[in-house]
Amino acid sequence: MDGAAIERLYRSHGHVVLRRARSLLGSEHDAQEALQEVFASLLREPSALREARSIVGWLYQATTHYCLNQLRNRRTGLRLLEQRPAAPEAGPGNQEALAEVRKLLAQMPPDAAAAVVCHHLDGMTHDEVAELLGCSRRQVGYLLERAEASVLRMEQSA
Amino acid sequence: MKNPLAQSLWPACLSALQLDRYLLGELSGAAAEEVRAHLDGCARCKAAASTMRPEPLPRLRLLRAPRPRWHRAAAAAAGLAAAASLVIVLRPAPGERPKGNGIALTMYVKHGSEVRRAGPGETVAPGDSVRFAATTPAAAYVAVLSIDPRGHGSVYYPLGPRAESVPAGADVPLPLGTRLDATVGEEKIVGLFCASPVELDPLRARLEQGGIEIPDGCQVTQWSFVKR
Numbered sequence: 071m072d073g074a075a076i077e078r079l080y081r082s083h084g085h086v087v088l089r090r091a092r093s094l095l096g097s098e099h100d101a102q103e104a105l106q107e108v109f110a111s112l113l114r115e116p117s118a119l120r121e122a123r124s125i126v127g128w129l130y131q132a133t134t135h136y137c138l139n140q141l142r143n144r145r146t147g148l149r150l151l152e153q154r155p156a157a158p159e160a161g162p163g164n165q166e167a168l169a170e171v172r173k174l175l176a177q178m179p180p181d182a183a184a185a186v187v188c189h190h191l192d193g194m195t196h197d198e199v200a201e202l203l204g205c206s207r208r209q210v211g212y213l214l215e216r217a218e219a220s221v222l223r224m225e226q227s228a
Numbered sequence: 229m230k231n232p233l234a235q236s237l238w239p240a241c242l243s244a245l246q247l248d249r250y251l252l253g254e255l256s257g258a259a260a261e262e263v264r265a266h267l268d269g270c271a272r273c274k275a276a277a278s279t280m281r282p283e284p285l286p287r288l289r290l291l292r293a294p295r296p297r298w299h300r301a302a303a304a305a306a307g308l309a310a311a312a313s314l315v316i317v318l319r320p321a322p323g324e325r326p327k328g329n330g331i332a333l334t335m336y337v338k339h340g341s342e343v344r345r346a347g348p349g350e351t352v353a354p355g356d357s358v359r360f361a362a363t364t365p366a367a368a369y370v371a372v373l374s375i376d377p378r379g380h381g382s383v384y385y386p387l388g389p390r391a392e393s394v395p396a397g398a399d400v401p402l403p404l405g406t407r408l409d410a411t412v413g414e415e416k417i418v419g420l421f422c423a424s425p426v427e428l429d430p431l432r433a434r435l436e437q438g439g440i441e442i443p444d445g446c447q448v449t450q451w452s453f454v455k456r
Contacts, residue, residue: 077288084285086248099403102387106289107357110407114355126249164239170232186233192245193238202245221233 071116079125080109086126087133093191094137096165096172104140108132127202134187141176178220185213240276242266247277286387289406330365333372333419333449334399350453354410360385360419361399368421370394370402371428373435377413377455381436383428384417390425412455422446 071079084105091104111132112118122128171190175183181203188199189210196210203210238244242263249255250263267274335346338357352358362370369391372384385402386392394400418435420426423445434441442448 080285080288082282083252084288085282086252086280088283088285089280090244097403099387102286103406105285106407109288124249124254126252126254127245130245130248164237167232167237171237174232188245190233190236191238192243193236193240194243194245198243198245218231218233221231225231 071112071119073113076109076112076116079112083125083129084109087129090130090133091137093168094134094172094175094187095140096169100140104133104136107136111136130188130192131184131202134184138175138180138183138187141172142180144176174217174221174224177224178217182213182217182220185210186217189214238276240273241270242273242276244276244280247273247280251277251280289409330363331368331419331421331447331449332363333417333451334361334363335359335417335453336361336401346453349451352408352453352455354408354412354455357407358384359401359406361401362394362419362421363398363400364394364396364421366396368394368396369423369425371420371422371426371431372402373418373420373428373432375416375418375435376409376411377415378411379436380411381432383432389429390427391420391422392425408455414452414454416450416452419449420446421449 087108088101088105091101092098095101095104108129118132119125119128168191171186175186178186184203185199188194188202189196194202196207199210200207240247246263250260255263267277335350336359337344337346337350337352338359339353346352346358360372362368364370370393371386371391373381374384375381384406394402418440420431422443426443426446431440431443440448
């Protein structure tokens with residue numbers, strides 16, 4: 071995949087990445103950066119898409135992966151995070167719940183967090199999650215259960 | 229705390245993935261027909277799909293072509309770049325005393341998976357990601373401008389046309405990073421800390437012409453890094 075092809079893909083599919091990054095990161099600035107980064111990663115590794123069964127699916131995963139990393143980095147830089155101006159960007163009505171989920175995602179094991187995003191934020195069935203993440207349906211159930219357990223632990227220690 | 233995972237945050241019956249794939253023409257005939265039929269009869273899914281349409285996107289930064297106008301500005305850039313060490317220029321607003329040099333702009337560089345705090349004169353590589361953090365004793369309107377080795381001026385932060393408000397604090401991260409393109413050489417960075425949301429494009433243009441006019445009420449910190 072060359073630069074021109076990536077640019078075309080960016081024009082046709084970029085909005086999917088941007089929308090997803092907005093809801094995962096809760097900040098327009100950070101979402102714009104995610105958009106650039108996800109497509110930049112294709113330039114670095116043009117073969118990444120060749121093996122993907124679905125371009126949309128690949129973009130979903132690349133965006134999730136990038137955004138979850140950002141959420142964890144933010145948590146590591148908590149001191150900095152607390153000084154950030156609150157993200158004023160509006161979106162669908164469930165902003166509060168989303169903000170709550172973001173906090174949890176940053177503290178969960180990465181694979182469980184990815185499953186939570188697919189299931190709770192994208193409304194995917196366990197089958198869909200399994201296909202996207204390339205694991206079994208049972209494994210998805212296990213990941214979601216781990217996520218629930220880590221939420222319980224966070225509640226208890228809060 | 230109520231468990232936020234107790235219910236799905238997705239407002240439709242078809243998943244976001246399925247709708248995106250349908251809207252982008254990725255589903256096979258039968259699967260696409262199934263989604264189409266469902267959308268016809270389901271207001272929730274129809275409403276969800278209507279929020280998933282394409283929207284205007286900014287330029288893809290990494291693929292930007294070399295800019296014209298560099299001949300004229302290159303000489304100016306070379307002059308500016310001579311100041312590789314940290315320079316702080318203070319110019320107080322009328323009737324206001326300078327607050328001293330409590331302001332600073334720090335750059336964080338991500339090379340591969342490694343992140344480091346960079347200082348003036350730092351050597352970085354094309355493809356590295358950089359992100360800035362501001363230190364300011366009082367809330368200020370902040371912007372980060374640069375002039376690349378070709379003399380092309382750009383605004384690293386913010387996305388909008390005017391400097392944006394940053395709270396007082398040390399190393400407050402500016403919520404926008406950038407990836408360095410392949411132009412090698414010395415790139416000059418100008419951090420602006422202002423009392424008002426100044427317009428940035430005139431400053432960027434002035435920078436390309438070889439100088440910077442410091443607006444009233446602004447403090448400026450300048451330094452450069454080397455890309456190779």
